[in-house]
Amino acid sequence: KAKKTLGVHHQYYQPEMAEEVTERLSLLRKLRADFALDKLQLWYQPQLCLKSNTVMGMEALLRWPHQPGHFISPAVFIPLAEYSGLIVDIGLWVLEQACRQLQQLSQQGCSELRIAVNVSMPQFRSPHFVKSVIDMVSRYQVKPYLLELEITESVVMDEPKIVIDALQKLKNFGIKVAIDDFGIGFSSLNYLQQLPLDRIKVDRAFVSTVTQPGGNLIAETIVSLGKRIGLSTIAEGVETAEQLAVIKNMGCDEVQGFLFAKPMPAAELMQFLLKHQGSC
Ligand code: C2E
Ligand code: MG
Ligand code: MG
Ligand code: MG
Secondary structure (H helix, E strand, O other): OOEEEOOEEEOOOOHHHHHHHHHHHHHHHHHHHHHHOOOOEEEEEEEEEOOOOEEEEEEEEEEEEOOOOOEEOHHHHHHHHHHHOHHHHHHHHHHHHHHHHHHHHHHOOOOOOEEEEEOOHHHHHOOOHHHHHHHHHHHOOOOHHHEEEEEEHHHHHHOHHHHHHHHHHHHHHOOEEEEEEEOOOOOHHHHHHHOOOOEEEEOHHHHOOOOOOOOOHHHHHHHHHHHHOOOEEEEEOOOOHHHHHHHHHHOOOEEEOOOOOOOEEHHHHHHHHHHHHOOO
16 A cells, blocks of 8 residues: 655655655754754745836745755755644744744835745644734734735645635635645646635746747636636746746736746845835
């Protein structure tokens, strides 16, 4: 029987698997230790409105410094943190950092920039998740609509009722919700109806092909679907000016990608905003 062990799917025992599990366990131990030592960082990647050419906000992205100048990819450590449940505490820390950052931005005169935060399934399953988010937003005097939660289809599919209920409560409080990596999961259309969404994030996979013959069709379809059901759309992973031109032509509202800006430490954010638009 296929079994899931620390994110490794396997059918038959192989010595390499034991090695891999040991490796992952030691990485998890290191992650727990570094998190306790406050070594994780939250970086921010700006999101640009195509109509006004202004920054509307940014996505908060975890960074785990390894060696100086080197980071362990979230694609590696987030699954570990999810598997172990550590993501619940890390996730609260991320939310607190984001709220603190929103408060600070507001004090610096950027009172309408939003921050999007990624949320994993174990967080929804943890007790008092909704209350902790609402308390955090209140404690840092954040305007609720400036905090956006990003969820993936796999999160919803896991336990739709728990997620939908929680999001509905957060939404009633004024917090925004985006569906991340849209189109690469399953049952997207079904959940589009049930989830209290504000924004669709077109997955990078559909952005990377837009300049190829026929490669724009899925992104275009997602953008027009978003429009028709009244959701804002943002294209992820825009890397070239050619991609940007096609995306813009589709009527997509916003873009996020290396072409415009890479994720950056909080300390560089103000400077970036000043340089790009002279203010917030
Ligand atoms: P995501 O939420 O879809 O985040 C977007 C990812 O695309 C980020 O990768 C970002 O750095 C990358 N990206 C942005 N623009 C471009 C581009 O133009 N080209 C390319 N090649 N990549 C681009 P990152 O930071 O490595 O994060 C990977 C994933 O890890 C995220 O995907 C998200 O699922 C997860 N993650 C990151 N931070 C958190 C967090 O605080 N909590 C949770 N639960 N998950 C997180
Ligand atoms: Mg995201
Ligand atoms: Mg994404
Ligand atoms: Mg992702």
